[in-house]
Amino acid sequence: KVIRFHKEDLPGIMSWNNFLKLSADHTEDEVQNRQSELDFDDPINIQFTSGTTGFPKGATLSHHNILNNGYFVGERMKITQNDKVIIPVPLYHCFGMVIGNLGCVTHGAAMIYPSEMFDAENVLQAVDEDKATVLHGVPTMFIAELNHPDFDKYNLSSLRTGIMAGAPCPIEIMKQVKTRMHMTEVQIAYGMTETSPVSTQTKPGTPIEKQVSTVGQVHPHLEIKIIDPLTGKIVPVGEKGELCTRGYSVMKKYWNDDTKTDEAIDTNGWMHSGDLAVMDEENYIRITGRIKDMIIRGGENIYPREIEEFLFTYPKINDVQVIGVPDDKYGEEVMAWIKLKEGEEATEEEIINFCKGKIAHFKIPRYIKFVEDFPMTVTGKIRKVEMREISVREMEGKEV
Numbered sequence: 001k002v003i004r005f006h007k008e009d010l011p012g013i014m015s016w017n018n019f020l021k022l023s024a025d026h027t028e029d030e031v032q033n034r035q036s037e038l039d040f041d042d043p044i045n046i047q048f049t050s051g052t053t054g055f056p057k058g059a060t061l062s063h064h065n066i067l068n069n070g071y072f073v074g075e076r077m078k079i080t081q082n083d084k085v086i087i088p089v090p091l092y093h094c095f096g097m098v099i100g101n102l103g104c105v106t107h108g109a110a111m112i113y114p115s116e117m118f119d120a121e122n123v124l125q126a127v128d129e130d131k132a133t134v135l136h137g138v139p140t141m142f143i144a145e146l147n148h149p150d151f152d153k154y155n156l157s158s159l160r161t162g163i164m165a166g167a168p169c170p171i172e173i174m175k176q177v178k179t180r181m182h183m184t185e186v187q188i189a190y191g192m193t194e195t196s197p198v199s200t201q202t203k204p205g206t207p208i209e210k211q212v213s214t215v216g217q218v219h220p221h222l223e224i225k226i227i228d229p230l231t232g233k234i235v236p237v238g239e240k241g242e243l244c245t246r247g248y249s250v251m252k253k254y255w256n257d258d259t260k261t262d263e264a265i266d267t268n269g270w271m272h273s274g275d276l277a278v279m280d281e282e283n284y285i286r287i288t289g290r291i292k293d294m295i296i297r298g299g300e301n302i303y304p305r306e307i308e309e310f311l312f313t314y315p316k317i318n319d320v321q322v323i324g325v326p327d328d329k330y331g332e333e334v335m336a337w338i339k340l341k342e343g344e345e346a347t348e349e350e351i352i353n354f355c356k357g358k359i360a361h362f363k364i365p366r367y368i369k370f371v372e373d374f375p376m377t378v379t380g381k382i383r384k385v386e387m388r389e390i391s392v393r394e395m396e397g398k399e400v
Contacts, residue, residue, distance in 0.1 A: 005113065040064045046255050047094055049193045058255030059193045066094075069196040069249050070102025072219050074109070076203045077134070077161055077187060081108035085134040088114050088123050088141060089166070093379045094197035099163055099189065100136055109134070118380075120144040124154040131158040135183065138166035138380035139173055143319060146176050147342065161185040165198075167381050168287065168305055170312045174212045190215035190287060194264060194271055196249040199224060200285050214284040222247035225270070226279050229291060240288055243277040244270040276303065293384060295324030295332050300362050302334060307363055311336060314354055316344040321374055323384050325367065325391050335391055336365040337374060346370070367391075 002013045009015050044063045048056040079085070087100035091113075104111045114126035123145055127135060137145075142164060145151065159182045164174070169188055177183050185204050188211070191197035202216035210216075218224045225234050226241040235241040250271045253261040265271050276288045288303050295302040304322035311320045319339040324332040340346055348368040355364040375386040 005116070038063070041252075043252060045097070047097075047193050057257060057260055059251045060253050060255050061196055061251055065196040065249055065251065066098045066102060067106070068221075069198055069219075070098045071106040072221075073099050073163070073189065073198050073201065074103040074107040076201050076219070077103070077163070077185075078204060079103060079107040079109050079134070083107075083109040083134050083160075084112055084130055084132045085109050085136070086112050086114060086123060086126055086130075086132045086162075087136055088118050089136055089138065090379055094191075094193050095136065095138070095163075095166055095379065098197060099165070118144075120148045121150060124148060124151065124156070127156050127159060128154040133158055133160045135159055135162040135181070137162070137164060139164060139169045140167070140319070140376070140380050142173055142177050142181075146173070146180060147318065149342075151180075157182050159183045161187060161204075163187055163189045163201075165189040165191075166379065168308070171212045171309060172312045186211075188215050190285065191245075191249075192271075192273055192275075194251045195245050196251070199243075199245045199249065210282075210284050214280075214286045216285065217283050218285075219249070222249060224279070224285065226277055237279055237281055240276055240278050242291060243273045243275045243285065243287070245273065246270045293323070295322075295334055297324070297327070297332050297334065297362055298330040302363055307334065307336070307359065307365070310355070310359055311338070311351070314351070316340055316346050318342075318344075319374070321382055321384065321387065322365065323387050323391065325388065325395060327366075333366040334363060335367040335369065337369045337371050337387060339371055339373065367395075369394075 003016055003019050004010065004013045005016045007015060007017070009018060040063050042062060043060045045061045045066065046058045047061055048058050085100065085104050087096055089096040089100060091097055091101065101111060112126055112130055112132060115122040118141060126132060162183055164177065164186060165188065177186050187202045189198045189201045191199040198219060199222055200216045200218050202211050202214065206216065223246045225244050227233060227244060228235055229242045246269050250265060250269065254264070274291050276291055276294070278286045278288060289305045293304050295304065307322045308320050311317055317338055318341040321337045323335050325335045327333040336351070338351065351368050352364060369391065375383040377383060
């Protein structure tokens with residue numbers, strides 16, 4: 001049943017008030033009997049992946065998966081019953097359901113939903129009016145809040161912490177969240193739907209240089225390893241490879257898809273993320289990109305995130321995404337989709353000149369595309385597969 005915070009029922013949807021009234025029709029004994037029929041390892045949620053690189057798959061998660069993950073997220077954040085948590089992320093996604101809701105439920109914190117769908121001003125207003133202490137969001141949400149024209153009108157000094165996750169966090173945005181939004185203990189969490197979702201997380205006291213450049217350290221009762229994607233062998237500390245997770249959080253399976261399940265979870269129980277990462281001597285993890293996003297230009301491996309982080313330092317740029325597009329000579333070329341700050345103007349030549357002498361020549365974008373927005377999933381993740389499709393069509397028939 002779909003439950004909505006609304007005064008009246010709608011077709012196929014029940015209002016929250018009428019949902020609460022259902023308790024009058026059932027005895028405590030009925031509830032206990034229902035509970036006794038459940039096993040902690042039963043599926044409780046089929047969570048479809050966002051499909052940023054292909055067709056969505058149904059990650060089947062158990063009570064044990066998600067309840068424990070929500071608890072450990074809250075523990076690392078030091079959430080208490082005194083906290084008020086703003087949850088602007090979708091509740092049908094692991095971020096809202098587990099990090100948001102279950103992180104609060106397991107620690108007695110208040111849950112505040114600023115609006116039915118994300119609206120930057122509603123979030124800022126809710127923080128101000130409710131004196132919220134915690135704010136969650138994907139990077140694009142924080143960017144929208146920081147760039148809202150009425151940002152300075154709202155008092156955000158009550159904020160202490162929050163989770164930024166769901167997509168790579170630009171270092172410059174992280175710094176602004178800590179200073180302009182007063183979230184001095186803001187944390188980065190990393191994971192995937194298939195791991196319930198969080199596998200690594202920063203924590204209070206994390207050195208600033210680690211806080212803005214890593215996704216923290218592994219969660220309790222989980223294992224992380226970095227492997228060579230070709231050989232499957234663990235790579236030395238400081239070397240790049242694919243991140244794999246093992247432990248209680250790994251999903252049961254992809255619903256009705258044994259083939260995809262076997263491709264993702266190996267015979268030893270390791271969930272293969274498809275993400276490229278580096279682990280340092282202190283076990284901090286740095287995500288460097290997606291294996292599928294890696295650009296191979298004339299034999300050189302290029303990681304889009306490195307170029308994105310560099311371009312973020314240009315004052316006129318609000319957001320940027322880098323992809324690889326086909327090229328007859330080099331196999332692939334670098335393309336940057338750039339969203340400028342409001343009121344700013346720039347040219348392709350200007351951006352390219354900014355790059356010259358600062359990054360390797362083969363990493364300088366060959367193509368620049370100025371855009372108003374990026375193709376996104378409903379949960380705020382960038383759909384780079386769609387960006388590539390659009391770019392290829394334009395390059396084949398139009399001027400980019």
